[in-house]
Amino acid sequence: MAKVNIPTFKLNNGLEMPALGYGTWLGLDEKNVFNIQDAPKLVEALSYAIDIGYRHIDTAHLYRVEPEIGQVVKRKITEGVVKREDLFITTKVWQHNHREADVEKSLRASLKRLDMDYVDLVLIHWPMSISSDGVDEKIDYLKTYRGLEAALRAGLTRAIGVSNFNLQQMSRLLDNCNVIPATNQIEYQRGIATIPKSLTKSRILENASIFDFELDEKDVAEIAKFDNGYRTDVPSFWQEYENYPFDKIPEPEKEIPLSLLKWKNGANLDID
Numbered sequence: 001m002a003k004v005n006i007p008t009f010k011l012n013n014g015l016e017m018p019a020l021g022y023g024t025w026l027g028l029d030e031k032n033v034f035n036i037q038d039a040p041k042l043v044e045a046l047s048y049a050i051d052i053g054y055r056h057i058d059t060a061h062l063y064r065v066e067p068e069i070g071q072v073v074k075r076k077i078t079e080g081v082v083k084r085e086d087l088f089i090t091t092k093v094w095q096h097n098h099r100e101a102d103v104e105k106s107l108r109a110s111l112k113r114l115d116m117d118y119v120d121l122v123l124i125h126w127p128m129s130i131s132s133d134g135v136d137e138k139i140d141y142l143k144t145y146r147g148l149e150a151a152l153r154a155g156l157t158r159a160i161g162v163s164n165f166n167l168q169q170m171s172r173l174l175d176n177c178n179v180i181p182a183t184n185q186i187e188y189q190r191g192i193a194t195i196p197k198s199l200t201k202s203r204i205l206e207n208a209s210i211f212d213f214e215l216d217e218k219d220v221a222e223i224a225k226f227d228n229g230y231r232t233d234v235p236s237f238w239q240e241y242e243n244y245p246f247d248k249i250p251e252p253e254k255e256i257p258l259s260l261l262k263w264k265n266g267a268n269l270d271i272d
């Protein structure tokens, strides 16, 4: 079987994070309904990814596949392919769990679904706090982050960080935290860890077969010319919520997809 060899980055707390991970967001279909029917394919694809050498898995409460990930990891440990400590597993706290006291509860529920004692990294998924009914709860993300610091002290995770924070939010957080966040997971390129998602074996292999060459400065400058500010992920239906991190667009989508609120069409019908 083909194998990939993925280097690591050292996080600010000394933890080694593989520079390329396996993304597990199955996405929404054209009617904005969560693609839960792909969960069995994810089980097979993740199993293959671990077999060929992926050691970093990116998931989230929102993605509703924590049970599937837990099953695959357990099976790979039983088969002797990996030990738990060989893996770097990230999950995220969703927007309706931003109260300081709810953060640890959310992470404990994720751990239960993953059937694990700890994750390697837990992130605030977005800076906005929105109830499962779409109400803007306006909870300061500094409070949410304090909840993450408590989870770190409790040994539920080995590192903490954020996602989708803009520069101003990052700098405010850096000025007001006790534990410097280990990562800010955002859409970007070049010199950073990345987490492509694929359910296709040839692509899973191809995406991680990139560590046998280097781009020189001229190549990078050429590629940089293609940057026109395009984002794949523009959740404009959130743009009037407090702490929305990106530039607003003139004609935002009006309705938040139900799949991002009550999650009634997901694998886990709970909204802990």
Ligand SMILES: NC(=O)c1ccc[n+]([C@@H]2O[C@H](COP(=O)([O-])OP(=O)(O)OC[C@H]3O[C@@H](n4cnc5c(N)ncnc54)[C@H](OP(=O)(O)O)[C@@H]3O)[C@@H](O)[C@H]2O)c1
Binding pocket: 022, 023, 024, 025, 026, 058, 059, 125, 163, 164, 185, 186, 195, 196, 197, 198, 199, 200, 203, 204, 206, 207, 233
């Ligand atoms: N923190 C956040 O808010 C946030 C937001 C978005 C994403 N993420 C994380 O980042 C991960 C990646 O983002 P994403 O899943 O949205 O998008 P992505 O990885 O950029 O794209 C996934 C799509 O690209 C296809 N694909 C993958 N490798 C390919 C290749 N080598 N050639 C051609 N097509 C390829 C996949 O198809 P097949 O599956 O059919 O192969 C799938 O349709 C997510 O899974 C999630 O873990 C986090």
